Amino acid sequence: MTQPTCPTAVASRCAQCVLRRHPPLHGLHSTHKDTHTQAKLKNVHSVLAYEYAWMHGCTRKLGMKICALFPLTLPSHFLDLLPAKNGEEPTIQFLLEVVEILTNYIKKTFDRSTKVLDFHHPHQLLEGMEGFNLELSDQPESLEQILVDCRDTLKYGIRTGHPRFFNQLSSGLDIIGLAGEWLTSTANTNMFTYEIAPVFVLMEQLTLKKMREMIGWPGGEGDGLFSPGGAISNMYSVMMARYKYFPEVKTKGMSAAPRLVLFTSEHSHYSIKKAGAALGFGTDNVILLSTDERGRVIPADLEAKIIAAKQKGYVPLFVNATAGSTVYGAFDPINEIADICEKYNLWLHVDGAWGGGLLMSRKHRHKLNGVERANSVTWNPHKMMGVPLQCSAILVREKGILAGCNSMCAGYLFQPDKQYDVTYDTGDKAIQCGRHVDIFKFWLMWKAKGTIGFEQHIDKCLDLSQYLYNKIKNREGFQMVFDGVPQHTNVCFWYIPPSLRGMPDSNEWREKLHRVAPKIKAMMMESGTTMVGYQPQGNKVNFFRMVVSNAAATQSDIDFLIDEIERMGQDL
Amino acid sequence: MTQPTCPTAVASRCAQCVLRRHPPLHGLHSTHKDTHTQAKLKNVHSVLAYEYAWMHGCTRKLGMKICALFPLTLPSHFLDLLPAKNGEEPTIQFLLEVVEILTNYIKKTFDRSTKVLDFHHPHQLLEGMEGFNLELSDQPESLEQILVDCRDTLKYGIRTGHPRFFNQLSSGLDIIGLAGEWLTSTANTNMFTYEIAPVFVLMEQLTLKKMREMIGWPGGEGDGLFSPGGAISNMYSVMMARYKYFPEVKTKGMSAAPRLVLFTSEHSHYSIKKAGAALGFGTDNVILLSTDERGRVIPADLEAKIIAAKQKGYVPLFVNATAGSTVYGAFDPINEIADICEKYNLWLHVDGAWGGGLLMSRKHRHKLNGVERANSVTWNPHKMMGVPLQCSAILVREKGILAGCNSMCAGYLFQPDKQYDVTYDTGDKAIQCGRHVDIFKFWLMWKAKGTIGFEQHIDKCLDLSQYLYNKIKNREGFQMVFDGVPQHTNVCFWYIPPSLRGMPDSNEWREKLHRVAPKIKAMMMESGTTMVGYQPQGNKVNFFRMVVSNAAATQSDIDFLIDEIERMGQDL
The missing domain is CATH 3.40.640.10 (Type I PLP-dependent aspartate aminotransferase-like (Major domain))
Structure with a gap:
C-alpha cells in the first residue's frame, strides 16, 4: 500500500494525529482545519484508527500497529494513572504511547537520512519553540501535552546513537542496554x-x-x-x-x-x-x-x-x-x-x-x-x-x-x-x-553478548579507526597531529583548507588554522549531518579528535565524515 | 470469556509460553510435555497466538493484546537488533516484549494482593534459582533467555512502588517520572x-x-x-x-x-x-x-x-x-x-x-x-x-x-x-x-502535576502520617519515641509485645525490646507483606521508623501495617 502524504499543514500539527501516529489520513485533515476542537477530532480519529487497524491488521509495521489497534482513549490527566482506582488501563495506554514515541525515535536514530541534531541556540529554545515551552507552572498539563513535550524534547536534542555522532567517548545506543535501563528505572531502587x-x-x-x-x-x-x-x-x-x-x-x-x-x-x-x-x-x-x-x-x-x-x-x-x-x-x-x-x-x-x-x-x-x-x-x-x-x-x-x-x-x-x-x-x-x-544494563549486555560480543565490538571500532587513519594520513589537506597507527580509536588531525595549504608555518598561519576546526564544527552542527570533537592541546592549535565507540558506525560513515569536512572546509 | 487455568506445570515453565504471555492455552500444554523441543513449541505457539489474537481482537486487556497480535518472531540473538541490517523490526519486537514484562510488573506492583518481595538469602540467589543464573559467560545468551533474566530480576527484587513499601525515604513509582526515565535512557546523553x-x-x-x-x-x-x-x-x-x-x-x-x-x-x-x-x-x-x-x-x-x-x-x-x-x-x-x-x-x-x-x-x-x-x-x-x-x-x-x-x-x-x-x-x-x-523526569512530572500536584501529594503524605500517629499514640502495645505530632512523615515508635508489657524498665527489659523490631522486620520480609525501617538512636533501643512518601499509600495500608506488626509481634 502506498502512503499518501498529508495534504495539509494542519495534519502535522494536530495533537490527535501526532499522538496516534496515524498513517496519513487520506485528505481528511482539511476537515480538521474547519472543526478544530479537541473533542471532535478525538472522535474522528478514533473511528479512523479503528478502521485503519482492521484494514491493516497484517502489516508488519509493528510500531504503527500498537497505536492503531487500541481504542485510543488516552487518559487526559496524571490523576487517571496508577495509583488511581481503575488506573491500570490508562497507565498502560500512556506508557505505550510513550514507548511508541521512543521506538520511533530509535528507528530514526539508526537511519542515516535522519539528522544527528536540529540545532538551536539557547535563546531560541528558551523563547519557546512552537508548542514547546520549557517553563514550569502551578497548574498541571494534559497527558496529551506531556506526550508532545516528550516528542519535542527528543526533537531538539542530540542523537548520540546516530551512526555519524562521533563527538564524545560515549556514543551509540545499545538496545539490550537500553532495555536494561528501562527495567532499572521501573525497579526504581x-x-x-x-x-x-x-x-x-x-x-x-x-x-x-x-x-x-x-x-x-x-x-x-x-x-x-x-x-x-x-x-x-x-x-x-x-x-x-x-x-x-x-x-x-x-x-x-x-x-x-x-x-x-x-x-x-x-x-x-x-x-x-x-x-x-x-x-x-x-x-x-x-x-x-x-x-x-x-x-x-x-x-x-x-x-x-x-x-x-x-x-x-x-x-x-x-x-x-x-x-x-x-x-x-x-x-x-x-x-x-x-x-x-x-x-x-x-x-x-x-x-x-x-x-x-x-x-x-x-x-x-x-x-x-x-x-x-x-x-x-x-x-x-x-x-x-x-x-x-x-x-x-x-x-x-x-x-x-x-x-x-x-x-x-x-x-x-x-x-x-x-x-x-x-x-x-x-x-x-x-x-x-x-x-x-x-x-543491571551492563550485566544484561554481558549476558546477551558474552565476553566475545564485547571483544568483537572493540576490535571493530579499532579497525574502523585504523581505516580512518589509513585514509587520511597521506591525503591532501589532512595532517596528523602525531605519527603512527593510533593506540586507541582516537585519530587526531588537522584539516587544512586549500587557502592555507603550501604556506610556511607562522603565527598568523597557525592562528588561521586554529579557527578552521571550530568553523567546520559549527557548520556540522548547523547542518546537523555529523558531529566530531575538536580542541587545542598544549601548543598545538585546534585539531579534530575523531573517536569511534558506536556499534552502528561503518566505513561509509567514516568516508562521510571525511567528505563533510572537505566539503565544509574547502572555502575557508 | 473465562480464563481456564493452565492444566500442566509445564505451561508455566515453557519459555515460549512465558515469553508470549499467552492466555492459558486450553489444555494444549500437555502436548508440550511430550514434544518439548524449542522448535516445535515455537511453531505451535505462533499459530495459537495468531488464532487468539483474531479471536480476542476487541478485548480491553491491552498488555495481552500487544503480544497476541504480533507475528511473534522474537529475534533470537542480540546481533539481530539494531544497528543490524533489517534490525528495525526485531528491535521493536524485543523492546515491546520488555515493555510487556515491565507493564505487567507495574500492574502487579500496585496490586495489594502482590507481595512486596519474595525474600531469598544471598547464598540462595548466588547458587542460582531455577532458570536464573547470575554468572556471566564468554558466550552470548539468546534473547529469549534475556527476557527470562529480566523477568527473574524483577521477581527476586523489591517492589519499592508497592503501596505497603515504607522502608526508605524514597518510595513509590510515579508513572510520569518513569516515562521520563525511559525517555532519558533512550536519549542517552x-x-x-x-x-x-x-x-x-x-x-x-x-x-x-x-x-x-x-x-x-x-x-x-x-x-x-x-x-x-x-x-x-x-x-x-x-x-x-x-x-x-x-x-x-x-x-x-x-x-x-x-x-x-x-x-x-x-x-x-x-x-x-x-x-x-x-x-x-x-x-x-x-x-x-x-x-x-x-x-x-x-x-x-x-x-x-x-x-x-x-x-x-x-x-x-x-x-x-x-x-x-x-x-x-x-x-x-x-x-x-x-x-x-x-x-x-x-x-x-x-x-x-x-x-x-x-x-x-x-x-x-x-x-x-x-x-x-x-x-x-x-x-x-x-x-x-x-x-x-x-x-x-x-x-x-x-x-x-x-x-x-x-x-x-x-x-x-x-x-x-x-x-x-x-x-x-x-x-x-x-x-x-x-x-x-x-x-528530565522531574521536569516532566512538574509539567504534568504542576506545583499544586506536588503540594497535594505532600499534604496527603503528611496527613497519612498524622493518621498513623493518632491511631497508635494511645494504642496498647505501642509507645512513641517522642511526644507530639510529627513534623514530617516520620513516625517513630516501639511495639511492645504482650510478654513485655507492664514490666519495669531495666537493662534486661530494654535488651529484649531491642530485639523485637528486628524480629518483626525479618518476619515481614520473609512473608513479604510489608516493609518498614527500624534502628536504634543514641541510647534508645531499636524502634520502628515509619515514613510515607508513596503516592499509592492509603489509610488502609497504614491500618494494615499496624495489624501486621501486632500479628507478628504478639508472641514475641
Whole structure:
C-alpha cells in the first residue's frame, strides 16, 4: 500500500494525529482545519484508527500497529494513572504511547537520512519553540501535552546513537542496554543495601569480580563499586591511596599528614586535578608529567619528579597512569611506571575510563600490560563498551580499604541485626548514600553478548579507526597531529583548507588554522549531518579528535565524515 | 470469556509460553510435555497466538493484546537488533516484549494482593534459582533467555512502588517520572555541555531557578546543579564554604588554611561526616550538636560550641541545619541558627534532602522558615516528591562560587570558541565530568502535576502520617519515641509485645525490646507483606521508623501495617 502524504499543514500539527501516529489520513485533515476542537477530532480519529487497524491488521509495521489497534482513549490527566482506582488501563495506554514515541525515535536514530541534531541556540529554545515551552507552572498539563513535550524534547536534542555522532567517548545506543535501563528505572531502587536491592547488589559483586579477573588480580580478589562516572572513580582512588598510607587523615584531616603530592600525565583527564582540589591536596600538589610525542608518560620524568618532590620535603603518594587518554588515546607504559611506584612505595592507579574496555580484546589488551600491578583501576563500561550512561567502576586490589576509607556505620541503614548476611550491605563503602543502579544494563549486555560480543565490538571500532587513519594520513589537506597507527580509536588531525595549504608555518598561519576546526564544527552542527570533537592541546592549535565507540558506525560513515569536512572546509 | 487455568506445570515453565504471555492455552500444554523441543513449541505457539489474537481482537486487556497480535518472531540473538541490517523490526519486537514484562510488573506492583518481595538469602540467589543464573559467560545468551533474566530480576527484587513499601525515604513509582526515565535512557546523553544536551541543560537551569524561587532567594538568583544524591550535594556545600572563605585551598591544599571545623546535629545525616573525611577536614573536626527531645538542634549549644572551638584556636567555617532529619523527621530552627551564623560569619547550609519538598506546600513550608537565609540548600526531589531515583539538587545563593570552586577548564570539552553562548556549558561546575541526566523526569512530572500536584501529594503524605500517629499514640502495645505530632512523615515508635508489657524498665527489659523490631522486620520480609525501617538512636533501643512518601499509600495500608506488626509481634 502506498502512503499518501498529508495534504495539509494542519495534519502535522494536530495533537490527535501526532499522538496516534496515524498513517496519513487520506485528505481528511482539511476537515480538521474547519472543526478544530479537541473533542471532535478525538472522535474522528478514533473511528479512523479503528478502521485503519482492521484494514491493516497484517502489516508488519509493528510500531504503527500498537497505536492503531487500541481504542485510543488516552487518559487526559496524571490523576487517571496508577495509583488511581481503575488506573491500570490508562497507565498502560500512556506508557505505550510513550514507548511508541521512543521506538520511533530509535528507528530514526539508526537511519542515516535522519539528522544527528536540529540545532538551536539557547535563546531560541528558551523563547519557546512552537508548542514547546520549557517553563514550569502551578497548574498541571494534559497527558496529551506531556506526550508532545516528550516528542519535542527528543526533537531538539542530540542523537548520540546516530551512526555519524562521533563527538564524545560515549556514543551509540545499545538496545539490550537500553532495555536494561528501562527495567532499572521501573525497579526504581537503590544500591545501599541488600535489603532493597538483593539482585542488583549480587550482580554488582559478580560483575566487579569478573572485571578484576580481566585486570589480572589473582582469583579476581579485591573490591570495588560502580560510581557516578570516571571522575568520581578517580577521586575514590586518591582517597584510598591517602587512607592506605595516612589513615589518620580520615579523623584528623589533612593536617595530620605531611605535604602529599600526586603525579599524573599532562595528557591525563582533568578529574585527577579536580580530585586534588576537592580532597584538600591542592592542585599545586598535582604534579604533571611530561609525555612523548604520542602523549605517553615518560617514566624517567616521573622518577625525576618524585626525587625532586622528596628533596623539597614533600611526600609522593600516588601516581595515575592513563590507559587511553582523552584526546590522543595514549596508553602510558604501566609496567615501567609500576616499577617506579614499587621502588618508591607509591599507590599506582590506572585510569582506564576510556581504555579499560580493551581488556576485553585478546588483540588489544596488551596495551594495558602491567595493569595487574595497579592498586586501583577506573574502568567505564559506558565509554568503549557501549553501555548506556552512566556506568563506571572503581576497582581496588586490596580488600577492606574502600570500607575503611569511607564507612561511617549509619545505624538507620546498616543495622547489624538483620536476618541476612549483612556483608552484602555495601553502601557504607561509598561516599554516596543513595546510589543509582548502574549495574543491571551492563550485566544484561554481558549476558546477551558474552565476553566475545564485547571483544568483537572493540576490535571493530579499532579497525574502523585504523581505516580512518589509513585514509587520511597521506591525503591532501589532512595532517596528523602525531605519527603512527593510533593506540586507541582516537585519530587526531588537522584539516587544512586549500587557502592555507603550501604556506610556511607562522603565527598568523597557525592562528588561521586554529579557527578552521571550530568553523567546520559549527557548520556540522548547523547542518546537523555529523558531529566530531575538536580542541587545542598544549601548543598545538585546534585539531579534530575523531573517536569511534558506536556499534552502528561503518566505513561509509567514516568516508562521510571525511567528505563533510572537505566539503565544509574547502572555502575557508 | 473465562480464563481456564493452565492444566500442566509445564505451561508455566515453557519459555515460549512465558515469553508470549499467552492466555492459558486450553489444555494444549500437555502436548508440550511430550514434544518439548524449542522448535516445535515455537511453531505451535505462533499459530495459537495468531488464532487468539483474531479471536480476542476487541478485548480491553491491552498488555495481552500487544503480544497476541504480533507475528511473534522474537529475534533470537542480540546481533539481530539494531544497528543490524533489517534490525528495525526485531528491535521493536524485543523492546515491546520488555515493555510487556515491565507493564505487567507495574500492574502487579500496585496490586495489594502482590507481595512486596519474595525474600531469598544471598547464598540462595548466588547458587542460582531455577532458570536464573547470575554468572556471566564468554558466550552470548539468546534473547529469549534475556527476557527470562529480566523477568527473574524483577521477581527476586523489591517492589519499592508497592503501596505497603515504607522502608526508605524514597518510595513509590510515579508513572510520569518513569516515562521520563525511559525517555532519558533512550536519549542517552550527558549534562556536561549544551552541545550534546541542549534541552536538558536548559530544563535544569529553569528548574533550579524555580527551586531557588521557592527557597525565597530574591528573583530566584543563584546557582546549582543536580548531583548523584544528597550525600554528594552536601559535599558540594562544604566545598563551597571552604572556597568562599579559603579559596587558596583549591591550589595549595588544606595546609593553606587553619584548622577548620564544621557543625552539624547529632541527628543529621552521616554524609556531613563523610564529606568531612573525604575533603580533608577529618571527622574529629565535624562537631556534633545536641538536640532537644524531638531531635532539633539546640541553638545555644551551637553557639557554645562555636565559642569553645574558637577558644581552642580552631576556625568555625560551616553549619549544617537539617530540614527533615532521617530518623525523626526533625526540622532544625533555621532562623535561630542563621542568626548565629551571621554573628560569627559562618556558611549556613540547609540539608533539605528529605524535608525540602515541604517548600511546595503552603501548609507545611513554614517548617523551613529561614531557609532563604541559607548560603546553600540540598533538596532531593527523589525523596518526598516521589521523583524516581536519582534526583538531588544542590542550590547556592551566590553566583560564581560553584564554578570558582570546581572549574578546571578542560580544553577538550569546554572550548571557548563554539558558535553558541558557552555559558550554558555547565559541566565545569561539577566535580564529575560526565553527569547523568537527572532533570528530565522531574521536569516532566512538574509539567504534568504542576506545583499544586506536588503540594497535594505532600499534604496527603503528611496527613497519612498524622493518621498513623493518632491511631497508635494511645494504642496498647505501642509507645512513641517522642511526644507530639510529627513534623514530617516520620513516625517513630516501639511495639511492645504482650510478654513485655507492664514490666519495669531495666537493662534486661530494654535488651529484649531491642530485639523485637528486628524480629518483626525479618518476619515481614520473609512473608513479604510489608516493609518498614527500624534502628536504634543514641541510647534508645531499636524502634520502628515509619515514613510515607508513596503516592499509592492509603489509610488502609497504614491500618494494615499496624495489624501486621501486632500479628507478628504478639508472641514475641
